[in-house]
Amino acid sequence: MKFNLLIENHMQAPSLKNTNWVLEIKGEKNEQDLKLQEKIMSNILSYTQEVDKLSIEEHIFRDPKASPSDIANKLGVPTSHIVYLFKYHSNITFSEYRMHSRIKDSVNLIEQGYLKANTLESLAYKTGYASYNPFFSAFKKVTTYSPQDYLKSMKF
Incomplete structure (x- = not known):
């Protein structure tokens, strides 16, 4: 199960509630x-x-x-x-979990007004990305929107 942003009247932060976790045992084990x-x-x-x-x-x-x-x-x-x-x-790998967590963090920061005084590049660094390009790719993969398109859709 992948995490994607919920889209209602406007976009909301992706949820990382326990939808990721499977409490019952799955898969063959060594x-x-x-x-x-x-x-x-x-x-x-x-x-x-x-x-x-x-x-x-x-x-x-x-x-x-x-x-x-x-x-x-x-x-x-x-x-x-x-x-x-x-x-x-x-349901997802550690790397995917980390990516989704970082994008959720970035969306929360955007919604809290972080970009009023900072750039998208600084947001990428703050949320754990080494540069803007991997942030952009992850943001689009998780939300289906580029950071710029997400900002345009926000109603501040």
């Missing part, structure tokens, strides 16, 4: 993953909630180098737990 599953099964729900919190409230993905290890360190769990979480309990 022996190592089966052992890991036994250890962390009771923590899956809390892990998903904590990852969402790090993304939405703490903006962990504003760090251009944010990785599963960074999330694991913040949560005080082994990196293998976060890798397992995205492998078996997520």
